[in-house]
Amino acid sequence: MRNLVNLTLPELTAWMQAELGEPVFRAAQVWQWIWQKMARDFEVMSNVSKTCRVRLAESACIVWPQIVSTEQSRDGTTKFLLLLDDGALIESVLIPSDDRKGKRRWTQCLSSQVGCAMGCTFCATGQMGFERNMTMGEMLGQVLVARDWLDDTRPDRPLLRNLVFMGMGEPLLNMRELLRALTSLNDGKGLNFSPRRLTVSTCGIEKGLSVLGQNGLAYLAVSLHAPNQRLRERIMPKAARWPLDKLITTLKSYPLKTRERITFEYLLLGDVNDSLEHARELAHLVGDVKGKLNLIVYNQTTGSPYAASDTERILAFEQYLWSRHITVVLRKSKGQDINAACGQLKADRRSQAAKFSRRSCSHFIK
Ligand code: SF4
Known part of the structure; x- marks a missing residue:
């Protein structure tokens, strides 16, 4: 059975033409049902002919995490905590904020890999190691789950405003699926996220950066966390x-683009950086880089080799950067009472005896 969540619109169109002999417009209808109306059953696709719905049900499925x-x-x-088809576990986080009119809006932090090979020393996911890349359908399935949970069914006034690829994994090491996901997200008849509502966060992968830059499908965030090479080798080897x-x-x-800036993420680790x-x-x-800096306050948790920074040090650090005309946003961790940094929930599941409570780079702490 083919899971249609894992096909881009051109792929769905080609598949429906080849397998079912359906015209191009039929694929567009099915696409809209899957991504905008969040259908999981072909039977509800009321503008699709009965014959086509039956044939779809025989050869395809719509499966979310x-x-x-x-x-x-x-x-x-x-x-x-989400379960994928093969039994793999991943995490996805919804972060609330209120807009100018006081209306609640949400940002979702998406995972792109099961585990991560980068091994950053402050990150629970990094300590788990790498299991596998996620597919486009698994990445975007997280969005469908969240929209369903939020009951977010009005594409003209979405509650889910922004998506950030800052969850488990290094997205630029899963470039093929990331590009398929971003292209599908940009589709106006699908989830309809413009590039300025999408951010891809990376710790810096040379080849991936150049591909992402050429495509312009999302804004860029870079996890620095160290101001010099020697310290970076120590905490992000x-x-x-x-x-x-x-x-x-x-x-x-x-x-x-004209108003676009690179976001630098810098996690303040007590007496380290x-x-x-x-x-x-x-x-x-x-x-000299057209960017802004997110300073993230680290909160020490059980088992972590790192400590929180003193308030005076944080403020002095921030003030110094402002004095050098760097745009700085000081961010506190969100979801501290639920261990919302990426990898923590999965780590808890995997090892109740040896819980990780380490902080991820920028993940879930904005
Ligand atoms: S911080 Fe990001 S890149 Fe580093 S190990 Fe964790 S998930 Fe991977």
Whole structure:
């Protein structure tokens, strides 16, 4: 059985023509049912002929990831543990915010791989190792699950406003499926997310960055977390294989739209990367890049090798960057009471005896 959630519109069109002899417009109708009306049963597709619906049901299915558990924080942050077809577990997080009129809107943090090969030392997912890449259907299935949970059925006024690929995995190491997912998200007859509502977060993968830049399908966030190569090698050993100066040089010529800026993520780890000297190095590093900086406050958790920064150090760090004309946003972790950093829920499931409580790069802590 072919899971239609895993086909782009051109693929669905080609498949329906070849397998069912259906015209192009029929695929567009089915596509709209799957992505906008969130149908999971061909029977409800009322503008599709009965014969076609029967044949679809014989040869295809519409399968979303299954919710294993849902945890909701006091601040509204909601975390899903999801089961994929082959039994793999991934996480996805919904983060609330209120718009100018006080209406609640949501950002979803999406996973792109089962586990992660990058091994960042502050990240629970990184400690699990890599299992496999996720498919386009699995990435976008997270969006369908969230929209269903939010009862978000009005494409003209969506509650789910932004999607960030900052969950489990390094998205640029799953480039093929990521591009299929972004293309499908951009489709006006599908989920209809414009590139400015999509962000891909990476710790810096040379080849992937150039492909993403050429496509312009999403905004870019880069997880720095260290202002110099030596420290980066210590806390993000695999990411640091691409030297920091080369990463920054590449970012200086990264293609950006008129109002677009690169977001740098910097997690403040107590007495590791949070001194004024580090702030000076950081200002020097990113000062010439068209970007803004998210400073993320780390909260120490059981079993973590890292500690939180003192409030005075955080404020001094932030102030120094402002004094060097760097746009800084200081962010506190959300969903702390539910361990909302990526990998934590899955880690808890995998090993009740040895719980991870480490923080991920920028994942779920915006
Ligand atoms: S922080 Fe991101 S890139 Fe690093 S190990 Fe975790 S998931 Fe992978």
